[in-house]
Amino acid sequence: MAGSGPHFLVFANEKGGTGKSTTAGHAAVALAAQGRKVAALDLDTRQRTLGRYLDNRAASIQRLQVVLPMPVYETFDPGRGETLDAVIARLSADAEMLVIDTPGRDDAYAREAMARADTLVTPINDSFVDLDLIGEVDPETYRVRRPSFYAELVWNSRTQRAKSHGASVDWVVLRNRMQYVEAHNMRRVGAALGELSRRVGFRVIPGLGERVIYRELFPKGLTLLDLHQIGGASIAHVAARQELREMIAGFALPDAEPSLAPLRAAAGG
Template identity: 35%
Template sequence: MNVSGVSASVSAAPRRAHVIVCGNAKGGTGKSTFAMHIAVALLRTGNRVATIDLDTAQQTLTRYVENRRRWAQGTGIAVAVPDHRDVPHRGKFADSEGETFAALAEALAGVDAAFDFVVIDTAAGDTFAGMLAHRLADTLVTPLNDSLIDLEALGDLPPAGRGSPSGSGYAQAVAQARDERRRADGRLIDWIVACNRVPVTAAGEAKIAPRLRDMASTLGFRFADGISQRSLFDDLFAAGLTAFDEYDGRSASSRPNLAHLAARQEMRRLMDRMDLLHTGPSLPVGGPGTSPTEAAITPAL
C-alpha cells in the first residue's frame, strides 16, 4: 500500500479538527511530554481535544493520560482529560500497512466533528503509522534534544560560508510529507522545531540554537525557544499533571515553586509560537504585556 495514496484519501476529506503531530525520527526527545502539555493547554482554553498514541511499544502518552485519570480519582480534584485512544501498529513500512491504515482511520473516525484539536504522539523511526500521521498534520512539532548528536538526526550544517545546510533522513521525510499534503489538499504543514532538555545553566539558550536558526529557512521549519532540563517533568508525568495545572495541598506540590513557574513560562512560549490560541478583547489575566497564551491558560496562583 502506498503511503501517499492512503494519506491523500484522508487529507482530501473535509476537515474541521486541527491535527497536531509530535514527531521525530529519534526517540527520547520528549514528544509525549510535549503532546500532553499541548493537549492540556488547549483543553484549558475551552477546546475539545482528542489525543492519539501511535507508539504502542512505549505507550508513554497513554500512560501519561492513565496517570492523570488515576490522580484525579485519587484526589477527587477534577482536571481536564483529553479523549484518548491508541492505535496498534506493527513496526516498519512492510508490516501490515493495510491493517495499520484501517486502525488509524478508525481512531480518526468522527474526530473532525467532535473535536477542535487532535494531538498525535508518534513513535521513533519510520513506522507506517507515523508517516501517515505526518501527512495528516496541520502543525508538526519536533522536539530536539540540545545535543549535536540529536542535531544530526535533523540535518547537517556545514561550516560557516561553506554551503547550505542539508536535511537528514527525517528532514527529507518531512519534506516529502509536506509535498504530498500540498498536492492532496493544497495545505501547508506548519513545522516547528523546539529544543528540549536545555541545561538550566544555559539560561534557556540551547547550544544548538544558532545552528537551528541557520537551518530553519533551508529546511522550512520555524524555531521555538528551548525547554529546560528539569526533573520536574518526571514528577509531573508520574502524577499525570502538566506545568499548566493548578496545585493545592492534595497535589504534587502545595504551590508552584520556581521550577513550576519556569516550566510553565517555557511551555507558554511554545504555545505562543504555535499560534493556536486566541483570546477575546478583555484585559489579559496576567496584566498588560501578557502573551495571548499566558492570558488564556494562567492558573490562579
C-alpha cells in the same frame, strides 16, 4: 474551525529521548485548559508514554475527586483490527484539536500522521547529535552541508498534503533543554538551525527545560497548569509553567489567544 475538522498537531521525531511524548502530553492538557475540545492519539503502541500519562491523569482525577482539563484520548493498536483512518475519524468527530504523538522511530503510521499534520512539531535536544536528524553539519565550520533524510521525509509529507488538501504545513522545530547547554555550543546549534530553517522551511521555538519536575509529575499525570493540586509548589514550578505557556503560544495555533488568559485562569494564576 467548526465544520472543517480538527487542527492536527503532530509530534514526530525518529530519534528517542527528545522529550517528544512529554511535550505532546503537556500540550494536549494545556490546549484543553484553554477550553478547546481536544483529542489525543498515541501511535507508539510499545512505549505508550502519552497514553500512560493520560491514564495516570484520569486516575488522579478519580482519586482526588477534582475537575481537571482532560482530553479524550486513545492509544492506537493495529492488532485490534481497526484502521488508523477509522480511529482518527472517531476522535475527530467532536474535536477542535487532535494531538498525535508518534513513535521515536521510522514507522508507517507515523508517516501517515505526518502527512495529515497542520502543525508538525519536531522536538530536539539542543545538541549537534539531535541536529543531525535534520541536517548534516560540517565538523570544522559547523555550517550545514545538506538536509538529512528526515528533513526530506518531512518535505515529501508537506508536498503530499499540499497536493491532496491544498493546505500548507507549519513545521516547528522545538529546542528542548536549552538552559543546560554550554553557551558557545548553544549559539553554534542556533546558527546551524537558523541556516537550515531557511533552506528547508521550518520555524524554531524554545521548548521545555530539562527539569526533574516533568518526570515527577508523570505518575500522577499532572502538568504545571495544575499547581493548585501540587503540594509544595516552588519557584521552579512557576518557572516551568511559564515555559509551557510560552511553548503553546509559540505553536501559533488557530484562534489561540496570544495572552493565554484562559490558561492562566485554569491554572489559578
